Amino acid sequence: MDSCVIPLRHGGLSLVQTTDFFYPLVDDPYMMGRIACANVLSDLYAMGITECDNMLMLLSVSQKMNEDEREKIMPLMIKGFRDAAEEGGTSVTGGQTVVNPWIIIGGVATVVCQPNEFIMPDSAVPGDVLVLTKPLGTQVAVNAHQWLDNPERWNKIRLVVTREDVELAYQEAMFSMAMLNRTAAGLMHTYNAHAATDVTGFGILGHAQNLAKQQRSQVSFVIHNLPIIAKMAAISKASGRFGLLQGTSAETSGGLLICLPREHAARFCAELRSPKYGEGHQAWIIGIVEKGNQTARIIDRPGIIEVAPRGTTVPLHPNNSTSSFESSS
C-alpha cells in the first residue's frame, strides 16, 4: 500500500501515514519544493484521503553550496513545499535538516481517519475500468531537458524532437508533478472507486502490477492506452532508454491509477477536468479490469495519447512529423 494504516487505541480511528524523500530533479527550487510535497501527499490521496493533519519536512542542505547559494535556494524550496501543503489544506509543523553531499527534500504526511475517510485499495472487480489522472513521461521530459546541454545525448533524439518541444514538455512535466491529486482523491468517494495507487518510481506497469496483487477478487488489469506528454514517446523510442511504452519508465509525483465501476468512469473523468476544480486537471480511461490472476499488462501496440503541454494552444497530432522535418532540415 502507498501509506501505512495503523489501528489506534481510540474509538475506531486509524493512523495513516507515509514518507518520501529524494533529490532535486528540476532546476527551479520553488517548484521542486512543491513537487516534493505533492509527491508525499499523493500517497494519502491514493487511498482517497483528502485531509492531512500534519506534515514534517525532511531536508538536507548540500555541503557543496556556498552560503549565498544556501540562502537563495533553500528558502525557495521550503516555500514551495509549504505552499503546496497549504493548498492541500494542511501545514508543516516539524522536521529535520542536516548537511549532506547532496540536497535532499522530502516529508512525512500523517492523518488520523475514521473508517469512511479512506478507501482500502483491494476491491477491484472484473468489469471495472482503469483511469489515470496525470500524463506519463515526467522522467523522460526531465532527462531530455538535461540533454539540451549534452551534445552526445542530444544527437540521439534531435531527429524526433525540437528544443522547443523539450522545453514545453519539461514545463508540462514540472507543473504536472507539482499538482496535487487531492481533487481526484475526493472524487474517488463520489464515484465509488474500488482501489487506487499513485504512479511513481516503478512506472505505470509496475504500480498496476502492485495494485493487481492486492485485490481480493480474481482480477487482472489490462492497459490499452498510454497518455504521454507530447513527444516523450518518440524520445523514449529514439534514445533506447526509459521503456516508457513498456510502462517501466519511472515517474515522479505521477497521477492516480484508479479502478472505477465502468458506469462511473466517464463521469469521473469529466468532473475532474471540469473548470470548477481549476485549471489543469486531466484524466483518461486507460484500461479495464478482467477476470484473472492478480497481474497487470499493457497490450501490444497500446494507443498513445499525445498530451499537449498546456503552454501550447495548437493541438498536437499523433504521428505528427513536422518537428522531425524541422530538426533534420
Place this chain on the structure above:
Amino acid sequence: MDSCVIPLRHGGLSLVQTTDFFYPLVDDPYMMGRIACANVLSDLYAMGITECDNMLMLLSVSQKMNEDEREKIMPLMIKGFRDAAEEGGTSVTGGQTVVNPWIIIGGVATVVCQPNEFIMPDSAVPGDVLVLTKPLGTQVAVNAHQWLDNPERWNKIRLVVTREDVELAYQEAMFSMAMLNRTAAGLMHTYNAHAATDVTGFGILGHAQNLAKQQRSQVSFVIHNLPIIAKMAAISKASGRFGLLQGTSAETSGGLLICLPREHAARFCAELRSPKYGEGHQAWIIGIVEKGNQTARIIDRPGIIEVAPRGTTVPLHPNNSTSSFESSS
C-alpha cells in the same frame, strides 16, 4: 518543543510526532540502529509519552558501499532500529530508502494521545529541581575513540587518559545512547514532572536554555553538577574542543532534563535507578529552578560527577591521576 502537537478533529485527541535523522557515529551497525531509534523516540519521551503508535524508518544506503558491505551492514542497522522500537512497545511499518553518498539513518515517531498522556513542557516553578537521566560526554567519547587511530589528535590527550579509558568510555557512550528514556517518561507522571526536554545537539546548556524560554512562570535554571562519563571532562579540557564543562558539547540520544517538584526529585532518581526497571538506568539532581527571566546557566566550577563506565567495577575517583602516570611512563 521536542515534538509537534497537533489537535485532531476527533474527540479531544492530539497527534504528537517527531522526526530525526543523522549519520552513523559508532562502528557497530546494530548499535547504530538502536541509537537512531532511541534518539527519535526520545522526543516523545521528553513529553512524558510512553506509547508510540507507529514508526517510519528513513534510510540511505551509501553509494560507496559495495554489494557485500550493503548486505552485511544495512540489515544489522535495520535490526537494531526495529529491536529498539520493539523495546519501546511499537513497531516500524513504513519508511523510505534512497542511495546517497553517506549513510543516513533516522525515523519518524507518531502517537495519538489523550490530553493526560503528555506533559506540556511549560510548568516549571521556582523551587523545582533539575534532574538528568543520562551522563554527558557522548560526543567526546565518540571522537576520542576515533582519535585512537590519529596520532596527532591522540598526542593532545594521551597525558590525561589511557587507551583503555577511551575504549570503556566509548562502550559506555554507545550503551547510554542506545538506552530508551521510556522508563523516565513513565516516572514523569508518577512524580508530577513540570517540564522536560531531551539533551541532544545543543548540549546540556543549550537545551536547558530552550526549556527555560518555554516556561509560563518567571524562572531561570541553574545547573550545579555535571554528570559526565569518566575521563571525558579531562579530554574536553585537554583537547580544547567540545566545551563539555561549559555545557555546549553536543550529545546524541542524551538523557531527559526534567523539572521536578523538590520533594519528589530524590525519589524519582531512586526509583529510576532501582533494579525493577532493569540494569543501567541512572539519574542525578543537577540543579535548581529559581525565580528569573527564562534563562539557564551553569555555575562557575560546577561539580563534576565522574560516571564510571558499567564495564568497570572499581569506582573512579575525581582527580584520580593514575592513568596519566601510566600513559606518560
